[in-house]
Amino acid sequence: MAVEASTDGRIQRGNETRRAVLSRAMDVASVEGLGALSVGRLASDLGLSKSGVFAVFGSKAELQLATIRAAQATFRRAVVSPIEEREPGLRTLRILCDCWLAYSRDRVFAGGCFFFATAAEFDAQPGVIRDALAAADHAWRALLTGQLRAARARGELREESDLELVSFALYGLLETANAQALLHDDPGRYEVASRAIDRLLRAEAADPALLG
């Protein structure tokens, strides 16, 4: 019994260390990049022992990959979960875009969109890190496209709407809001993006009244 309790304690401490390190790692990576992550630096930032952090994350690549997975979970909670119970389609797509803008504006990650920062960092460096970021990007694009497909199936889009182009344009408006708001310290760019999204979706809607 005592042995089990002690094992439980070790596991719990390991989980707490893991959570604390990943939380800090997500913020550091969003501001300075995944390249700035190291076991030593994070241990020092958090006042933990380097060996304790090493016991949880054995290598820099392991730490970087775990940080990407943790950031995906945070992204899903902030951006995707608010629409999960809604009927897919044009109105839900609009809400999804608003959640994305709020996620960047409210600095869910200290440096704005985690995936914008880290994909730009690794996009020209092939390897497991870029593969993980490409998979996350693919999942996000699939979510946008899925909402557009649902909108088409429900007859909410104009006949001539090209889902690939609309999805590409929405993605660009969101990323640009994040990029310009950060670079120029200008939250007004979220408002411009919101108006541009509204204009785009109304132009593609079979009936703009669908968007309220």
Added chain:
Amino acid sequence: MAVEASTDGRIQRGNETRRAVLSRAMDVASVEGLGALSVGRLASDLGLSKSGVFAVFGSKAELQLATIRAAQATFRRAVVSPIEEREPGLRTLRILCDCWLAYSRDRVFAGGCFFFATAAEFDAQPGVIRDALAAADHAWRALLTGQLRAARARGELREESDLELVSFALYGLLETANAQALLHDDPGRYEVASRAIDRLLRAEAADPALLG
């Protein structure tokens, strides 16, 4: 006379070192970021003496700022100079966008758009580097907006066109082409961007025939 010749020789060698270092620095920064630049690393990459490079670039920040200035000159040659003698307006704007896509696709910088990579790196790190990147970004946005203003003055745009939104959307389509083509190793994204730009400009044109 001998002294002058020797001075000329030193200046020439300094200029050659400067050009070689900046050329390498632009490629390194576009792939790995401005944070990866150091006098020691560049000297070693190029087989130059560290002291020789130090004589030209005294500090890391000086090297980073000189690299940004050199990248702006390269960007102007690749993207802006092809339209400089053209009448500003909708057709010239379309050509400017094509030049931008070619600049990213042809890897004028090894890591794709230098300014996308480095702005994403520094956008959450206030200081002289971010200020220089913000100024470069501002100049690019002013160029896009200037073409749209000329198009409006020439009566090429629909009454209800909102120049700020069109400029923001174009910027997003270009950056997204670069980001996705690199991250997914997929040059097909330039084609999607080109079709999206065509669709956007035709939708805003008073007469779509203006775009050929």
